[in-house]
Amino acid sequence: MRLHRYIAQCGVTSRRKAEEMIQEGRVIVNGSVVTEMGVAINPEEDQVEVDGRALELPRHQYFLFNKPRGVVTTLSDPHGRQTVAAYFPDSVVGLKPVGRLDMNTEGLIVLSNDGDFAARLTHAKWGVEKEYEAQVRGLPNEKDLVRLRKGLWIEGGKTSPARAEMLGFDESKSLATVMLAIHEGRKHQVRLMFEAIGHEVVNLKRVRIGPFVLKGMRSGEMKKIGLKEVQALMKSLGP
DSSP states (O other): OBHHHHHHHTTSSOHHHHHHHHHTTOEEETTEEOOSTTOBOOTTTOOEEETTEEOOOOOOOEEEEEEOTTOBSSSOOTTOOOBGGGGSOTTOSSOEEESOOOTTOEEEEEEESOHHHHHHHHOGGGOOOEEEEEEEEBOOOHHHHHHHHHOOEETTEEOOOOEEEEEEEETTTTEEEEEEEESOOOTTHHHHHHHHTTOOEEEEEEEEETTEEOTTOOTTOEEEOOHHHHHHHHHHHOO
């Protein structure tokens, strides 16, 4: 493992800041100061210190979080808005959101300090399905749903095939509720897909990520994921 990545995974700082620490001579490996970039270490054998403090990889942990609307999916925000980090347990080192949700989108987020798990869960290569419930203006017809299913052109190119089903329609408010399940994670993708068929999203909630579901969780609630659940998902995704 590259030294700067190891430092970041220990929860000290970001990879970029870790590189700066190395260049500043603040990192010691097996008793010797290391200032060159790209040095590889063995986390199980090599002893790494930063500013005199010995580092150790934290135990991997996994959580589900029901993100409230208005909360930003970052660890810090320059505008002072509330972030998901405000809900993190103090005992977990290096916890980060796996993927993102728009500030005005609520629902399921996975949190973990396991980088390999996060990469598999988010990368389109692995095809982990994400399911949303979207409340939209007007009533999409079957042709609209077929366009969502087959893929349509939005910013960044054509979307991959998706699942789309009508869940209900409130005639008094002229608002439809549609289920949309996708395998990608482009910025604002769900909102842009509905915009492309002429229906503005009023409210958006993510209700499932792969085998993990939102059902039964209160807004702002965190729930620990069992190791067996994580292992089953990783196994299903293959090597």
